[in-house]
Amino acid sequence: MNFDLTEEQKMLREVVREFSEKEIAPLVGEMDREEKFIEGLWEKAKPLGALGMGIPPEYGGSLSDYVSLGLMAEELARVDAGVAVVYGAHSLLCGNNIARNGTEEQKGKYLPILARGEKRGCMGLTEPEYGSDAVSLKTRARKVGDEYILNGTKTFISNAPIADIALIYATLDPSLGAKGLCTFIVERDFPGYHVGRAFSKMGLRSSPTGEIILEDCHVPEANLLGGVEGKGVKQMFSGLDVERLMWSCLAIGIAQAAFDASVKYAKERKQFGQPIFDFQMIQDKLVAMLVEIEAARLLTYKGLTYWDQGNFREGRMLAAQAKLYACEMAVRVTGEAVQIHGGYGYMKDLPVERYMRDAKVFPIGAGTTEIEKLIIASYLR
């Protein structure tokens, strides 16, 4: 078992850390306050390769291996998890799924423009009445001539307000269940595609989240992902596994930032004539935070390594375990960070309250904690 990063991976981590601290950090407060993604961060991410992080190099992307992708996600999230979600929803949820499941024609047409950041991507699975029970979704696809006509609403979609290309899950016939599900590459310019409302959120406020409304939306049959009907569930689950590992990396990034801030603060803040770091109850919190972060990292990077090795069965089980543990861990760790900072931690002058708000989404998105437990339990049958 080798836990060492390669020289390339170490270098990538340094470059992304430097980028995040130099380019993203000065804008974090404004993005959180005004609940917006600052456009300049799209352009600036191009040379970094962040817009192509889920897309293989042969299509212009920067994906070398999934461990590297995880390192990039973690480092971005240490500074702003919302920005990491903007890049990730584009490059991973949309681009990576096309790379794994698209036809050669679809890959050639869409991946280079996504990798270069000329077009922005998103993924629309969730519907107002179908979240965890995604396989029962109701967005309908009817084949008419050489087109599919899509009708339905997708909600809580990361990047929906800014995306040009959406991967949309729809059913040919709800009575077919899983066998009726298909995935479509839908462009914002297709007739019948409407961007719905944008949501105001508790955290991740630099990541725009919104609705996509499809009203008799005309999609060419060439845009059926993979070119074969009924593959939607397989495409959905393969996408969710990668998404879950990424979600875990983002949770680890936030938790690491909260931990670092807490150690620094505990050494500086004095009460009863001594740094609060010297109180054993504070040390107890810091030690628990550190061990939990490291445990989450081990689970997550083991999952990413399995993914790199093509061990998808074990990788899926680990993705669910990592998602469950890392995301709940981030909620606990960021909560303790606020506690260590006392009243200052509750104020918006310091970033720890934002870490806590940002962390709360992680046990919800990409499969809730409860759903991850169901997946893990299914392996125990």
Ligand SMILES: Cc1cc2nc3c(=O)[nH]c(=O)nc-3n(C[C@H](O)[C@H](O)[C@H](O)COP(=O)(O)OP(=O)(O)OC[C@H]3O[C@@H](n4cnc5c(N)ncnc54)[C@H](O)[C@@H]3O)c2cc1C
């Ligand atoms: C910020 C944000 C960004 C998102 N981005 C995207 C995106 O880009 N694309 C996309 O498609 N979706 C996205 N989502 C949607 C997300 O994946 C769903 O919110 C999530 O899957 C949960 O679905 P739901 O909100 O409908 O909750 P529900 O499914 O209604 O769940 C409500 C509660 O019931 C519990 N529950 C449900 N079923 C069971 C069960 N069988 N056993 C026990 N408990 C159960 C859940 O765990 C949860 O606690 C995003 C969500 C958020 C908050």
